[in-house]
Amino acid sequence: MYDRQQLLSELVQAANTKIVLLVMDGVGDIPAENGKTPLQAARKPNLDRLAKESDLGQTIPVMHGITPGSGPGHLALFGYDPVKYQIGRGILEALGSDVPVGEKDVVARANFATIRENIVVDRRAGRPSTEESSKVVKKLAKAIQSIEDVKVSFYPGKEHRFVVKLTGEELDDRLSDADPQKEGKPFVYTQALAKEAEKTALIVNKLLDEIRRVLSDEPKMNCALMRGFSKYPKLPQFPEVYKLKAAAIATYPMYRGIAKLIGMQIVQTGNTVKEEFETLKQVWNDYDFFYVHVKKTDSYGEDGNYEGKVHVIEEVDEALPTLLELKPDVFVVTGDHSTPVALKAHSWHPVPLMIHSRYTRRGLSNAFDEFECARGSLGTIYAVDVMGLVLAHALRLEKFGA
């Protein structure tokens, strides 16, 4: 298969059009016992009205049957082959927390856990408040500045989470997770997955011991687990590939992290959907492409909270006029994957997709939901193909061939 992104990039032309990509994280679902998905159950007059004037379809994030993490789910939407570009969770967490990452760094996603007699009894240390855990992160930063010749930095995150950064020569990120994954299991050290990573593994394991020593007097946060060791990946930069001045509006670090990785500008915003749309309005004149991320559809899916998920969809719909008043030339509503309430997890199910512009084959669909999308005018497509359609509707692609 040819490189889709490369082909698009060769055809990109300038235009005076604005694009909004609204990602409702994990929005796709399967019918509950009432026979309806949250999208079907939600009162959403604005989205349904748009559906009547839009092209609908459904996307396959990576491959049929494959359940994507947030990284691959988003990269695909941005037109990056998610199998070609695989990114560690550590780097996403780091970038989202505004941790500067350079070429000599390896970062990991860490979290406080509670350990008793070498058994991890609580992988989240009782979910401390962000304030509480930040204090303990500061304590670590004060006590541990380096392991051998490797500099160690700690950055606080939300609740039990924080980021660890190692800076040194010849560090390698091919390391297994230092995390038993389940509670009631013994603490585990990292292992090198390649010969070149053996030094880094030694450093990490010494660091894990040091952390336990420093935290030995903590009642709950007395141990750290580390996952997703990763170096800074080199990705094609979105603004250059598509010739788009791109802004990201997201309330959660992870998603700002993904956007930053591909060169989008991160715009500060509030915590609600309404505030995100207000932010969009404020920076409307400064960019061509706006990635707006709504997190809570996914969160409620993961919690198995049907009503909560319905409510977030209604919240988006209610706030939508603020966005629509800006009259984007192309307005896309979709998800990065499905997060069915019944599964309480990301899933492989196709994701609803709606593309609104003045050039749609409108009139086929009546509402924005999984079933209308399954029978929509776009059919079932790979998520990596969405950017091509978006650019086309924005009249930002030249003709291919004479």
Next chain:
Amino acid sequence: MYDRQQLLSELVQAANTKIVLLVMDGVGDIPAENGKTPLQAARKPNLDRLAKESDLGQTIPVMHGITPGSGPGHLALFGYDPVKYQIGRGILEALGSDVPVGEKDVVARANFATIRENIVVDRRAGRPSTEESSKVVKKLAKAIQSIEDVKVSFYPGKEHRFVVKLTGEELDDRLSDADPQKEGKPFVYTQALAKEAEKTALIVNKLLDEIRRVLSDEPKMNCALMRGFSKYPKLPQFPEVYKLKAAAIATYPMYRGIAKLIGMQIVQTGNTVKEEFETLKQVWNDYDFFYVHVKKTDSYGEDGNYEGKVHVIEEVDEALPTLLELKPDVFVVTGDHSTPVALKAHSWHPVPLMIHSRYTRRGLSNAFDEFECARGSLGTIYAVDVMGLVLAHALRLEKFGA
């Protein structure tokens, strides 16, 4: 494009779930003059009820427009790229007849024909009974044990068919068929399709002459045609790739052959669909994955027998409760290709697909037929993507990426 099977294999995880893949050979069709396909015409309350709770879609076996043989049609369903893995018909026939095939062997699918003055007047020698033709195969085996330094073995098959195996050094299977394909045409020898196959071609052609000499006193079976010369292909083994204990239940040798080639266990069964489902019940506790093959939908399609095809579908539906009582976690109903009655042959048409599990996006479809499948929740997918969906519904795939 990355290797789909490889990617799936990396994500496979163990689970305590059972999968049934029911292949109704050639089930897809096009409407007859009554406006209905056999699937639409058949009384099939069980399949239609399932459709209401299932994900429906349609598969492209190899590529849009390509009519697959049984080998590619099945390999794709099992998740093997049918263009990457091409298998000769000879090897399938041999394996299905329990002919042991090793690395130094070349096998071919042979059949008795009637020849008069070097013209093939009946390509099936009047369709002798299996008993009759077995006697003639024995006669050949007794008269011909080798050609030059190559050992020759004969194995009886059904009716006019048998298998020829050559064993020797540097044999090559790149040979054209020794078969005029149509009656009323002169006998043809094989030709080497590559320089390295020239020796094998010489051996085969001497063998063809020898056979005619030995059979010269036979009234009808006085000649042999040979097709599908093939060596033993090395394929990834299904149980290892997917971590599934897999059983094959099929009444015809060809399909057992395909299953054996990829490492499935072949389970002895009877001749009817009912007996096949009874067999499934008997071995239910011994495996995770069950491939069940129904042959006659294809046979009647090839015969142009509409009523016969309708009847087989009804027979499957009637026997279905035996299968459904086992409560498979994932139950797939599909075909390896379409065999429209009007064409009396395999065809390129998309193939109906139904996946039933507790995680389907149920409620969109009302019946199991070509039209409902074309508008189903899965869309139009490549057959090679079915295994990913099957594993996903069986909760046997880890998340891809963070």
